[in-house]
Amino acid sequence: MSRRARILVINPNSSVAVTEAIDTALTPLRLSAGPEIVVARLEQGPIGIASQRDADSVILPLADWVKRDDADAFVLACFSDPGLHTVREAAGGRPVMGIAEWGLLRALTMGERFGIIALSPASIRRQQRYVRQMGIDGRYAGSTAVDAMAADTASPAMRDRLIAAGACLVRERGADVVVLGCAGMASHRRAVEEAIRRPVVEPTQQAVAVAISALLLKDS
Amino acid sequence: MSRRARILVINPNSSVAVTEAIDTALTPLRLSAGPEIVVARLEQGPIGIASQRDADSVILPLADWVKRDDADAFVLACFSDPGLHTVREAAGGRPVMGIAEWGLLRALTMGERFGIIALSPASIRRQQRYVRQMGIDGRYAGSTAVDAMAADTASPAMRDRLIAAGACLVRERGADVVVLGCAGMASHRRAVEEAIRRPVVEPTQQAVAVAISALLLKDS
Amino acid sequence: MSRRARILVINPNSSVAVTEAIDTALTPLRLSAGPEIVVARLEQGPIGIASQRDADSVILPLADWVKRDDADAFVLACFSDPGLHTVREAAGGRPVMGIAEWGLLRALTMGERFGIIALSPASIRRQQRYVRQMGIDGRYAGSTAVDAMAADTASPAMRDRLIAAGACLVRERGADVVVLGCAGMASHRRAVEEAIRRPVVEPTQQAVAVAISALLLKDS
Amino acid sequence: MSRRARILVINPNSSVAVTEAIDTALTPLRLSAGPEIVVARLEQGPIGIASQRDADSVILPLADWVKRDDADAFVLACFSDPGLHTVREAAGGRPVMGIAEWGLLRALTMGERFGIIALSPASIRRQQRYVRQMGIDGRYAGSTAVDAMAADTASPAMRDRLIAAGACLVRERGADVVVLGCAGMASHRRAVEEAIRRPVVEPTQQAVAVAISALLLKDS
Amino acid sequence: MSRRARILVINPNSSVAVTEAIDTALTPLRLSAGPEIVVARLEQGPIGIASQRDADSVILPLADWVKRDDADAFVLACFSDPGLHTVREAAGGRPVMGIAEWGLLRALTMGERFGIIALSPASIRRQQRYVRQMGIDGRYAGSTAVDAMAADTASPAMRDRLIAAGACLVRERGADVVVLGCAGMASHRRAVEEAIRRPVVEPTQQAVAVAISALLLKDS
Amino acid sequence: MSRRARILVINPNSSVAVTEAIDTALTPLRLSAGPEIVVARLEQGPIGIASQRDADSVILPLADWVKRDDADAFVLACFSDPGLHTVREAAGGRPVMGIAEWGLLRALTMGERFGIIALSPASIRRQQRYVRQMGIDGRYAGSTAVDAMAADTASPAMRDRLIAAGACLVRERGADVVVLGCAGMASHRRAVEEAIRRPVVEPTQQAVAVAISALLLKDS
Incomplete structure (x- = not known):
């Protein structure tokens, strides 16, 4: 170039x-x-x-x-x-x-069933529609909401809630890989991964x- | 009221x-x-x-x-x-x-596999995404395009093309019910149905x- | 006419x-x-x-x-x-x-995942077969049984059991719309809807x- | 015993x-x-x-x-x-x-996509419903009808039509294993298999x- | 012969x-x-x-x-x-x-949703891939691991763990038929079936x- | 590093x-x-x-x-x-x-239905199993074989056969994006893409x- x-x-x-x-x-x-x-x-x-x-x-x-x-x-x-x-x-x-598209596709190669940490119940419904639209719902374990606004997700205080949500997806929904469902959560990827001991994908x-x-x- | x-x-x-x-x-x-x-x-x-x-x-x-x-x-x-x-x-x-939602759901009760008469290849791709998003792609035989703009679909000249598209969906895609994929096609429903001898759904x-x-x- | x-x-x-x-x-x-x-x-x-x-x-x-x-x-x-x-x-x-067909199709337009309040475990198995036959199992959250006969479902005493079953579908199965799985339950629709705060469909x-x-x- | x-x-x-x-x-x-x-x-x-x-x-x-x-x-x-x-x-x-259940399940182990030789268009629609109900439609290539009554299927004259239907399923629908869709067709299994050179399952x-x-x- | x-x-x-x-x-x-x-x-x-x-x-x-x-x-x-x-x-x-193939196909005829008693989380992931590969994931309730090696599964001490796993599949995953996920578990089939009161399939x-x-x- | x-x-x-x-x-x-x-x-x-x-x-x-x-x-x-x-x-x-995994996932973002140019009928069957195992068969238009060995695919003589196969996937199977099903085909990607006027993915x-x-x- x-x-x-x-x-x-x-x-x-x-x-x-x-x-x-x-x-x-x-x-x-x-x-x-x-x-x-x-x-x-x-x-x-x-x-x-x-x-x-x-x-x-x-x-x-x-x-x-x-x-x-x-x-x-x-x-x-x-x-x-x-x-x-x-x-x-x-x-x-x-x-x-x-970023949703690529976060989810990357997750398909790191586990059998992916879960998504969502902002809110409304985002969960959008994710359910999108996962079906992508045709990958056979690999979808589910979403769990942290009930936050995007702008709050980057704060340190959010970390524990993300870890709790990730752990819930693994333990209760059978996810073996987790996708962060908001670009603002990026700084927490590694901490969540270490806490839940399963791969965590930062989509951006x-x-x-x-x-x-x-x-x-x-x-x- | x-x-x-x-x-x-x-x-x-x-x-x-x-x-x-x-x-x-x-x-x-x-x-x-x-x-x-x-x-x-x-x-x-x-x-x-x-x-x-x-x-x-x-x-x-x-x-x-x-x-x-x-x-x-x-x-x-x-x-x-x-x-x-x-x-x-x-x-x-x-x-x-x-209207897409309800045209398609009605079709589910009139046959085993529905086809859609689409305006264009671009509409076909939107329909493919939407049918997957609705979660009814297991019943979807496919779409065929008449390569027209919405505004043209109401014209009498369109009828033969709609019939040809409907017949193609039945014969080549295995559709046994057909949905008109544009609100403008409404006046042709009955003629298409009689010509292809399978139920045709007007979605509006x-x-x-x-x-x-x-x-x-x-x-x- | x-x-x-x-x-x-x-x-x-x-x-x-x-x-x-x-x-x-x-x-x-x-x-x-x-x-x-x-x-x-x-x-x-x-x-x-x-x-x-x-x-x-x-x-x-x-x-x-x-x-x-x-x-x-x-x-x-x-x-x-x-x-x-x-x-x-x-x-x-x-x-x-x-009525099952139309109760379920209507539910598809009111939420992402529907649950069914069933009479008994035997009805649940019939519903599982039917939902697959309809090709809409990608939207099915599950069924919960109230263990009742059809003839009992209209009684006032049934209302609390229907509400409990509906709440269970929402909380444990992730349903966001609920279908009453028996024509006899019709009089309870509104009460269940208000109690569980999600749409409830009366199929008849x-x-x-x-x-x-x-x-x-x-x-x- | x-x-x-x-x-x-x-x-x-x-x-x-x-x-x-x-x-x-x-x-x-x-x-x-x-x-x-x-x-x-x-x-x-x-x-x-x-x-x-x-x-x-x-x-x-x-x-x-x-x-x-x-x-x-x-x-x-x-x-x-x-x-x-x-x-x-x-x-x-x-x-x-x-017999449908077991003919189809056996076929799942002999190829990737099964086709069914059906009696009539009405049987095809029943088969489509049944394959979905069994939850194996992801493996279903389709059905082709010979337009016959069950009682006629055992006749020698039927053999060529069964072979033609089987060949059509392989060539046009991508089937790599074929199931005989009527108990009366049993005597033709081997002849069809040899003619189309793909496994043919007799369901009874x-x-x-x-x-x-x-x-x-x-x-x- | x-x-x-x-x-x-x-x-x-x-x-x-x-x-x-x-x-x-x-x-x-x-x-x-x-x-x-x-x-x-x-x-x-x-x-x-x-x-x-x-x-x-x-x-x-x-x-x-x-x-x-x-x-x-x-x-x-x-x-x-x-x-x-x-x-x-x-x-x-x-x-x-x-044996997996036939254990699972037999289970399809004994209930609506099958569960698998697995040896370990790693076997669960293989089972998830295999069930999808077979195209029968629409009937799969899930797997539960007993965390054992194949060689241990035949021991009498294993029986209670198999029963607990089977009961968990029925109660928490909605399985109504259970498949033993290791050839070594064969001697326990009947005991597990009687304990959980649902059909249990020995795949070999x-x-x-x-x-x-x-x-x-x-x-x- | x-x-x-x-x-x-x-x-x-x-x-x-x-x-x-x-x-x-x-x-x-x-x-x-x-x-x-x-x-x-x-x-x-x-x-x-x-x-x-x-x-x-x-x-x-x-x-x-x-x-x-x-x-x-x-x-x-x-x-x-x-x-x-x-x-x-x-x-x-x-x-x-x-490379199959990533060739296919990339294709999911370039069209609605992907087709695969395969070496042989045997590779097609492996692809069918793999696409199901990945859980993306809802997006799979099909495979077409060029009947070649991997070692031959890099030769200039292969180009026309790849183009014909790609065109067939678009025209007859409804693919709108095509994946090259062998690493050896890499040098032909651009030529096939230009000929069939749809995106072609080189998986390696x-x-x-x-x-x-x-x-x-x-x-x-």
Whole structure:
């Protein structure tokens, strides 16, 4: 590539805390020879994606941003994968990755049945629909909610609740791999994994990693 | 009910022809003692829902309309069921029916495997996702596209193409019941059914019928 | 229609209490301009459909009744949907609706995972088979039995057991919508719904509502 | 066992030709030290099970016969497995095997996707329901009908049509193992297998074989 | 058959205790007029199949043994069904049955949802993969581990743990039929069945029974 | 990392041509700052993985190699993913990726229904089992065989056959994304994609890309 490629990771909510948590989580994927990874938030987005309306409200802004931005690839950093297919249309062939999609697919290779730590009962229902839509519900152990807003998930106080939710998924639902169901939970991945002694997947890292690969491979 | 109940049927596209086709199709469901059935189009909607962006672009306008309208029940008269869950949130407990949802569920009771007559390959992919999301893909024979815009489907010239598509679903995909995959196709239901000799479901009629029932039953 | 259309709702068991519970539940669907709705019981039917033999024993009597009766549509008001396909053959094209079928389909539009309040462990096994046969087991949270006969379900004393069963489906099986698994439970629908704070579906109402629509739409 | 055990194989239709075809097919399973195998037809049964009513009409006669007969195990030799669960109730713990059930399960071990040679389009729809009810539709390639009555299937003239149907299932539906969908087709198994060069399962043999085993193992 | 047919049942592990348990369990299937049933152990096999490597390590030895042995049919008596398809290739058309495969298929005819008593969490994961591979996961209630090695399962001390595991599958997972997930558990089948009051399937018996039938039927 | 990390990509067959095709395909993934990517062939492996025995015969050699090699991550570059779980046990926590697994998962994000270009009918059956085992058969359109050995797939003469197979999957099976079912086909990816105008996935690239990410992320 003549110029350095750039991946734009968009946090569809406007929370600075969540955006920073995402940015930090991507540090290991920033290679000198690899694409630039820029994390940004949708300033007009809601403070967190809680309702279905929240998720749907960011679709057109995301698509418009992607259309006018000359980044080489995009990652939608909200576990609802809001507007994934519309954004793909807007991207004109440039790769667009959803974090739920890639968090779940990565989990399929680390255990037999995945569980999801969800923000709320409403997110659980969205996850149930999405897992069925992806056609992977035969591997789905279930979701457990921590009853939090996205913006709170990055706080240290959240860690124990995430561990409790992860342990519940393993013990009561038979999950043997757990996916963090919000981009804001990224900083807790390792602690939850060590506490529950099963693999824990941080989804934004997975989506960005695949976006990098897609750029590297695009001319081959 | 002290005042007569009202069902608002919203055509999310702005096509007058489609709106009129819907209105005509609902005549048999207008009972003197039953709820009033009003059909309206989303004036700012696209002329047809072709892309995923088209579908997603109407979600907030639909939700806002529903929130401010005092109708007693709502039907979203586009086979993509755009924004169904967001509109339900906006309706505050009032019934909201999607026509794809109800066209497909009705078909489940009329045969073993349903096929869908789609507008285009892009609609087929949306239908594949939606059928999986509904969890009824074990009954899905497939979709066939007539390669038309919604606004054209009401025209007499379309009839032969719909019949050909329906026959293809029966003969090549093993469908034994066929669903019309666009509200604009309503006037052709009977002709297609007679030509292919298998039940053909007009989805808006089904969704409105269930909306009527939901109103009748809401206090019981 | 020159004469007023008539829907015959047949309770396949001979219980007068269940038949009356059904009749009462249908009051809201009786419109002056709509079809007449007649509820009758199969006098030679068992007092309740408990065993698989009970269910199978009513098939030919139901089919014969439907064949000789000139009603315009039929509803089989037993949650086993006994003989649904044979009765359809006998009806010669007139609509025949099963209450399990329609109770479950309606539930699909009110939540992500439905549970069923069953009479007994034997009914649970029939429900498991039927849900698989319908191809909607990906949405099925499970059934819980109240260990009662159909004829007892209409009694006030049953209400607390239904509520406990519904709450169990929500809390332990992850159901977010509940279907009453016996026509006799109809009078408790609202109380259970209010107690468990999730939608509760009374299946006979749903099947009759669709029968009405089918009649209204039959010439369109 | 003090007396020799006896397996009663009941052909639910009244066709003598089908009954004889079944009887001949079971010759290899008649061991001097094994259970006696008696094949009988339901004299009041229809000449063939064509409609759903045909299938349902034999349930009570089969259950009553099984209840009063002191045979040690039973096989229902019609590919609709009519009344399987009711007959099991009547058998009071004695084994009851269905031929569809065992023909299909055996096929699961001989290929990845099974096809069924059906009598008619109506039998295909029953098979689709039954395969879903068994929960093995993920392995089902489809059915093809020869448009014949059960009583005709034993005739030499049928062989070419069975071969054509089997070849169609392999070539067009991707079946790699084929099940004969009527007990009367038994005498053609080998010829079809040799012609299509894929395993062909005769279902009555399979069901009787498992009935023998169940008797041998019942006290262990 | 000119000479008496012989079925070779191979215990892929080298445990004498397990081999003896298998041999005893097959006594009822040894008929004077039927095939000879020989049980042997793979001497170079591991003492038990605990890891996936254990399972994979026996594939080539099993295939080589089958290739050079002139037995008429083979049963692989380990619940991992190790190398089933490779052994089938080696058998050159002679029947090869896996015990997991046949234990599970038999269970499908004795209840609606089967559970498996597993040796360990690692076996549970293999079972989850295998049940999905068989395409019968819609009928799978789950597995529970007794945390034992195969060689220990035949001991009297194991009985109570098997009963506890079986009861757990029924009570907590909704299983209504239970499969013993190790050939070594054979002697406990009846005791577990009586304790949990649901059918319990011993898988080696089922696989051998079908091997017998396959031999009896091979020339028909 | 103190020393540069290394990914060992093992071609389980001994074909030099296939190994070279793999090596070339990975060029875009070799970053100066990223892990070293070494491609090697299993010298004692068969010339191609054609039979199930071929696939199973390489499991222990692969596991032993992985155990004694100090590479940081491994990719099994055969579309049968032979011994994936045993190799994972041997790797002691180091990442092990299968190319079928990752080729298929990547395809899930590029279309609704994936097809696979297979070497032979025997590979198709392995793919059918594997897709079911992965639990993604709801997205599987089917496989088409080019009837070739792995070692031949890299030849220019193969290109037209791959294009024909890919076009067949799109046109006749309804695939909208195609996966190359052999590592040796890598050099044809782009040509097939351009010819059939649907995304074509080269699976080894995908698996190696994820191995790179797993290494980058392992301490986060």
